[in-house]
Amino acid sequence: MNSIPSPGVAPEPTQTQHQPHAGRLPSLPESFRTIPIVAGASFWRKLFAFAGPGYLVAVGYMDPGNWATDLGGGSKFGYKLLSVVLMSSMIAMFLQALSAKLGIATGQDLAQACRDHYSRRTTFCLWILCEIAIAACDLAEVLGSAVALKLLFHVPLLYGVIITGADVLLVLALQGRGFRWIEALVITLIFTIAGCFAYEIFFAQPLWREAAIGLLPRAEILRDREMLYLAIGILGATVMPHNLYLHSSIVQTRAFAYQVESKREAIRFSTLDSSIALGFSFFVNAAILVLGAAVFHRRGMADVADIEQAYRLLAPALGVSFASVVFAFALLCSGQNSTLTGTLAGQICMEGFLHWRISPWLRRLITRGLAIIPAVIVIAVMGEKQVTSLLILSQVVLSFQLPFAIVPLVQFTSDRAKMGEFVNRRWVAILAWITAGVVILLNFLLLVLILR
Numbered sequence: 001m002n003s004i005p006s007p008g009v010a011p012e013p014t015q016t017q018h019q020p021h022a023g024r025l026p027s028l029p030e031s032f033r034t035i036p037i038v039a040g041a042s043f044w045r046k047l048f049a050f051a052g053p054g055y056l057v058a059v060g061y062m063d064p065g066n067w068a069t070d071l072g073g074g075s076k077f078g079y080k081l082l083s084v085v086l087m088s089s090m091i092a093m094f095l096q097a098l099s100a101k102l103g104i105a106t107g108q109d110l111a112q113a114c115r116d117h118y119s120r121r122t123t124f125c126l127w128i129l130c131e132i133a134i135a136a137c138d139l140a141e142v143l144g145s146a147v148a149l150k151l152l153f154h155v156p157l158l159y160g161v162i163i164t165g166a167d168v169l170l171v172l173a174l175q176g177r178g179f180r181w182i183e184a185l186v187i188t189l190i191f192t193i194a195g196c197f198a199y200e201i202f203f204a205q206p207l208w209r210e211a212a213i214g215l216l217p218r219a220e221i222l223r224d225r226e227m228l229y230l231a232i233g234i235l236g237a238t239v240m241p242h243n244l245y246l247h248s249s250i251v252q253t254r255a256f257a258y259q260v261e262s263k264r265e266a267i268r269f270s271t272l273d274s275s276i277a278l279g280f281s282f283f284v285n286a287a288i289l290v291l292g293a294a295v296f297h298r299r300g301m302a303d304v305a306d307i308e309q310a311y312r313l314l315a316p317a318l319g320v321s322f323a324s325v326v327f328a329f330a331l332l333c334s335g336q337n338s339t340l341t342g343t344l345a346g347q348i349c350m351e352g353f354l355h356w357r358i359s360p361w362l363r364r365l366i367t368r369g370l371a372i373i374p375a376v377i378v379i380a381v382m383g384e385k386q387v388t389s390l391l392i393l394s395q396v397v398l399s400f401q402l403p404f405a406i407v408p409l410v411q412f413t414s415d416r417a418k419m420g421e422f423v424n425r426r427w428v429a430i431l432a433w434i435t436a437g438v439v440i441l442l443n444f445l446l447l448v449l450i451l452r
Contacts, residue, residue, distance in 0.1 A: 075292040
């Protein structure tokens with residue numbers, strides 16, 4: 001006997017409906033379609049039901065790697081790189097919207113789509129590149145959390161790096177309670193970080209006219225080697241390649257119906273969710289850069305790219321003793337927030353590319369181990385002063401991985417055979433390919449400048 005669906009909840013698909021996952025297990029099967037969507041609900045109730053995945057994606061756009069690149073850009077070049085933060089955020093909103101559409105329209109995440117479309121060798125190479133991106137992101141989270149522990153509790157940096165491996169217990173505990181618990185914690189931490197920077201900006205009193213001018217793009221960025229290096233670091237820190245895989249999977253935690261109109265509605269609300277969330281991440285990134293410009297650049301301190309140095313100088317510069325503590329607390333929230341999404345992205349990529357399913361605790365230990373080992377080696381051999389350089393380098397590595405996630409995403413969402421009536425319109429496809437081209441060009445320019 002068929003079960004009767006609960007009143008007002010979208011029913012599971014029948015055999016006559018298109019079932020994207022027929023014969024194939026979804027990624028994150030423990031969370032797949034666990035959040036009901038009430039049919040006929042008001043706009044605000046539906047927006048609340050779909051809200052969440054965008055914020056999980058947004059935390060990767062405000063992780064500790066952003067702090068190093070944004071502080072470096074603000075202290076050295078004032079407000080000039082604000083245009084890069086804005087452009088990066090707009091690119092992120094656009095690409096994450098495509099990612100959500102791919103997941104909802106096809107029932108596949110980006111990793112699964114790559115496995116179905118490309119040869120086994122190409123798929124394996126893409127998986128390796130994705131793992132490198134996740135390791136680079138996790139490295140930034142490890143270092144950021146360790147620095148925050150040192151600043152707040154005077155824990156030696158090397159021990160702090162090792163302690164961060166224990167956050168696997170938090171991830172596992174939340175996954176056991178349900179996906180909404182993960183989303184609730186992430187959203188709480190995001191608003192905490194935003195509140196901390198609103199506090200800092202209030203006392204920093206930035207030059208808002210110069211900041212507004214900084215939002216306008218300038219050719220000088222492409223000609224200056226150091227400025228371009230930081231700009232691409234900001235791009236890599238803002239547009240995270242593994243978030244494209246993550247978003248295309250976690251939008252499928254919503255139990256929307258498989259009819260065309262229901263999918264269209266799901267795409268609309270998911271896009272709105274991610275755009276609002278990424279708007280918050282833009283505020284945080286811009287606030288870090290503005291803080292660097294207003295507090296350090298304006299006082300002639302052009303080389304404050306070190307997070308620990310910024311912590312020491314912030315309170316005296318602002319004349320507010322609590323400013324440094326708020327700064328460090330926001331950094332700790334940022335590091336812990338980002339580690340949640342890194343775990344999920346790693347699981348999705350391994351399952352999607354290779355169909356390997358291992359225990360979440362083992363996956364987390366592997367991911368965190370790949371980040372802890374190079375961090376421990378660098379700190380032990382080269383000393384703590386190299387932490388900021390390692391943070392910025394991790395973001396540049398992320399930027400170099402971007403094309404290998406963007407190109408498949410644009411290719412698949414522009415493919416009518418895969419997307420059906422949800423295929424990109426012609427102008428969207430053109431804009432998407434231009435976006436991919438801009439990212440590839442910036443990376444090529446950086447490579448040329450480095451090799452000079």
